[in-house]
Amino acid sequence: MDALIVSNILLWGLLIALAFAVMGLVRQIGVLHGRLAPAGALMVDKGVAVNEPAPQVTAADRSGRPVNFGYAGEKAQLLFFLSPTCPICKSLLPAIKSIAKEQAHRLDVIYVSDGDMDAQKALITEHKLDDATYVVGPEVGMTYQIGKLPYAALIDNAGVLRAKGLVNSREHLDSLFETEHLGSATLQQYLHNSQHAHGAHNH
């Protein structure tokens, strides 16, 4: 009798654990659906060309320290252009923060924003960006001709703009690093070039 009760309690415990696991899986699927939102439309590109030296500009971050953009340095720079009024920017912040943490040894992540200082402070507190380099002001966005948000630009340690684009998802962000690695301005251009090379080989 005792053995039956023990086995019964054990089974209930395991069943509850299993139900938790199932619910967790369903929640994760829900999060994945949220992240798989439709990609942003392609836009007419303007501003600085990729694989050219990035324009050099210096701006003060929110505590007044000067930050150099586009100069050669020890680390590459990832500029993330955001605004407190842009919900997609906020949904990307966890991804940006994880990239900053993973690649801290070779990459400086700089948040560039513009607009109302109180809203910036609220965003910084909400997303725990107190230690991050956070620039508020129009200079950088105007130099790099940012028209749409959220936008990201990747500058390597020699001061060359390696990749840039409108980023609406973690995949878009990762594609910036992929294009940097492949040495092409965009993934489309890389595919195009490799097809050409392939065609030439056949002839």
Place this chain on the structure above:
Amino acid sequence: MQPDPIFVIAAALAVAVILASAATHKLRAPARFANQLEAYQLLPQALVSPIARLLPLLEAGLAFALLVPAARHFAALGAAALLASYALAIGINLWRGRRDIDCGCAGPQQEQPIRPLLLARNTVLVSLALVASLAPLSRNLGLFDAFVVIAASAVALLIYAAADGLMANSPRLLKLIGR
């Protein structure tokens, strides 16, 4: 034949928690619930706002009464009637062909269009409430019975939450694979 009290009490506990969570969602965002109620287009405009305020209180009251043994029978019948009327509201709108309105079935970020599947969900909830309304066999309940009641209703609630999540995900999945 009278059912064992474990079935009745566990069903009552599960329905009570489901109603209580529904009531808190509605009380937290009253404006959203009023909009959802209005979208169903079943009530005259003047009644929408008082009923939107009354329904969460009714749900919370039923949830509380389900936990009191003396009131359990009537509270369970009331909960069954309430859940059946929700199903009726969904059924009428499906019959009208309005499949694009938000169900308002679960909390925030769980928006889903109304579908016949939701009628099945409410049928399950109504039958759970009806089980809770039955008069149980009278026997002495020990500590182990209490454990089984709590464990059974916890598993039922977790599986209910998982099923709810799956139902909220399925329209998004269909959208993703392009149907």
